[in-house]
Amino acid sequence: MKISKLLCMMIVVLPLTSCIQDEPLNMEADIEAVIFDKNNNHVLLFNNDSVIEIPSDDAGLNISVIKNPQAEITNIAPIFRLSPGARITHIETGKDGNRLPLDFTKPQKYKVTSEDGKWERYYTLSFDNPSIFTDFNFEHYEMLGNGKYISYYEVKENSPQKYYIWATGNPGYSMSGGSNYPTQKYDRGVNGNAVVLKTVSTGMFGSALKMPIAAGNLFFGSFDSKNAVTAPLAATRFGIPFNKKPVKLTGYYMYIPGEQMTDQNNQPIESMTDAPDIYVVMYENSEIVDGVKKSVMLYGNNILNASNIVGRARKEEGYYQTSTREQIYNGEWNTFSIDFTEEGNGIDMEKLANYEYNLALVFTSSIYGANFQGAVGSELYIDNVKLICEE
Amino acid sequence: MAMTKNIRLILILGILLISANAFAQKERNLGIIKSALNGLHYSVRASYGLGGVSPVPLPSEIREINSYRPLIGIALEGTIEKDINKWLGIHVGLRLENKTMATDALVKGYKMEIQNGPGVTVKGYWTGNVKTNVKNSYISLPILVTFKLTPRWKMRIGPYFSYLLSGDFSGSVYDGYLREGSPTGPKVIIDANNPASYDFSEELVRNNWGLQYGIEWRAFSHLNIFADLQWGMNSAFPKDFDTISFKMFPIYANLGFAYAF
Numbered sequence: 001m002k003i004s005k006l007l008c009m010m011i012v013v014l015p016l017t018s019c020i021q022d023e024p025l026n027m028e029a030d031i032e033a034v035i036f037d038k039n040n041n042h043v044l045l046f047n048n049d050s051v052i053e054i055p056s057d058d059a060g061l062n063i064s065v066i067k068n069p070q071a072e073i074t075n076i077a078p079i080f081r082l083s084p085g086a087r088i089t090h091i092e093t094g095k096d097g098n099r100l101p102l103d104f105t106k107p108q109k110y111k112v113t114s115e116d117g118k119w120e121r122y123y124t125l126s127f128d129n130p131s132i133f134t135d136f137n138f139e140h141y142e143m144l145g146n147g148k149y150i151s152y153y154e155v156k157e158n159s160p161q162k163y164y165i166w167a168t169g170n171p172g173y174s175m176s177g178g179s180n181y182p183t184q185k186y187d188r189g190v191n192g193n194a195v196v197l198k199t200v201s202t203g204m205f206g207s208a209l210k211m212p213i214a215a216g217n218l219f220f221g222s223f224d225s226k227n228a229v230t231a232p233l234a235a236t237r238f239g240i241p242f243n244k245k246p247v248k249l250t251g252y253y254m255y256i257p258g259e260q261m262t263d264q265n266n267q268p269i270e271s272m273t274d275a276p277d278i279y280v281v282m283y284e285n286s287e288i289v290d291g292v293k294k295s296v297m298l299y300g301n302n303i304l305n306a307s308n309i310v311g312r313a314r315k316e317e318g319y320y321q322t323s324t325r326e327q328i329y330n331g332e333w334n335t336f337s338i339d340f341t342e343e344g345n346g347i348d349m350e351k352l353a354n355y356e357y358n359l360a361l362v363f364t365s366s367i368y369g370a371n372f373q374g375a376v377g378s379e380l381y382i383d384n385v386k387l388i389c390e391e
Numbered sequence: 392m393a394m395t396k397n398i399r400l401i402l403i404l405g406i407l408l409i410s411a412n413a414f415a416q417k418e419r420n421l422g423i424i425k426s427a428l429n430g431l432h433y434s435v436r437a438s439y440g441l442g443g444v445s446p447v448p449l450p451s452e453i454r455e456i457n458s459y460r461p462l463i464g465i466a467l468e469g470t471i472e473k474d475i476n477k478w479l480g481i482h483v484g485l486r487l488e489n490k491t492m493a494t495d496a497l498v499k500g501y502k503m504e505i506q507n508g509p510g511v512t513v514k515g516y517w518t519g520n521v522k523t524n525v526k527n528s529y530i531s532l533p534i535l536v537t538f539k540l541t542p543r544w545k546m547r548i549g550p551y552f553s554y555l556l557s558g559d560f561s562g563s564v565y566d567g568y569l570r571e572g573s574p575t576g577p578k579v580i581i582d583a584n585n586p587a588s589y590d591f592s593e594e595l596v597r598n599n600w601g602l603q604y605g606i607e608w609r610a611f612s613h614l615n616i617f618a619d620l621q622w623g624m625n626s627a628f629p630k631d632f633d634t635i636s637f638k639m640f641p642i643y644a645n646l647g648f649a650y651a652f
Contacts, residue, residue, distance in 0.1 A: 027570075226568065
């Protein structure tokens, strides 16, 4: 080692800041948002939603924009907000995808390349009419996050189109590094597959963040993993546009509570047994603020108590029966039947026909899971769910 | 815990130093004078260390050092010096020392891997702030060559070998986001109010070595003032430790005084 180097080091030790190197190029390759300007936003079901934020996990790779059923979509030029420095290419033409007018009567594919050129993400953008699904058998799923966790979608007969109406907290759990995901496939359903929701531990990392457990969940809407730590209740975005009036929700379930209820600090809560929750909430999906119509979404903190709720189907905590391990093993399914009742402003048939209500169907393995209270080991099995609606 | 251990260590050394001093208050005994005639010199020394455990050079992922505090790093050493000839000599010591620091840095795309329970690892790329606290105690053996420049000035250089007695390397990440798994994985924000803490104390390597370079000035007949630079040559973490993808070298400058018998 040269003396000059030693001397340099001596000088270096104290003002380390003088040795800061050039900034490395960004490695991220996201579409952060799709933006429709005033020439394009008339095609949207709600043309006030001209900026559509895209989740950062792999569920965000299939972007489905809900369109006005009457709108022409043969010449739309979406604008993309990308990770800093990233580029977007329309795969079919090889052109810069930003503001590129395209015929969206079929889905269009894009490639996003990071600023450093080393990372790529492939996105599909489609325009879909609002679609109503009422029968759920949990047979359609794909594995995301390099095959680590399940994500459900729905399909229509004789169509290859996938409708990503379901969301789970799985992308949030993936950051705990565990492999026992809270929402999983159960291959011994009433018919074919079912879904199992599990309340699981999130490890030391989760405990440090005061989120010691993750309750299994499955719901209509989307999950935004970026809020999963700072504002977990804002990560669950409940509801999709719906144009039918529900009557009741029926289906099959089995439930086994975990042994020990714990709270947010991972301390035991005595004299309490975990319970599942299954509900439907319908709410007004827009409001007028200063003369401008704005979209409204319900989140984990207000899905059960917002003032714009117009109806719900939900049972009391004691309604659900507990199964033994043996009963679950033998497939002794129980049934639930939950009536939908209107409340608040009630349902206006004209608004209903115009998709001015969102519907959230929600399942969770721990009723207080949103507050990180629950028992690790609680399991809710669900299959053959029907949302019966007025014709 | 580590802190109280350090304090105890300093106290014991302090007592040793004082008793050595008391011993010195008596007239030079014959042995010491004899030793001096044979070219053997004894001294006790205390110094204050200032520095850090840092990758060298700073990787480009580190964008800004928001703050740096040296904390309290004390080194106490008993030294035997042997003259080889008029100019050259050998310096061998036994040193108890703390190497400490507290930093807060802004990073971009910093590769991390956090153990989250047995066999469970969270990997990802962090962009945001990282706080690091280091409080390590070592017992060290410097073996140095000394050069007498003038009757009052002396220079020395050579290796030192350290054994980690107790280590604390911990901190937190905040005000940024993690891309889980890879730069295209889920983005998870961790804000300033909810930091995620880490503790790599158990991962620190026990055996360390490095190079030491210093100068010493004889201010009075028994009192010398010195400055040393200690530059770690092996990383503070083992090779297979991927959480911090850079080699982390302890680099400390010590300033102190020696009592020569």
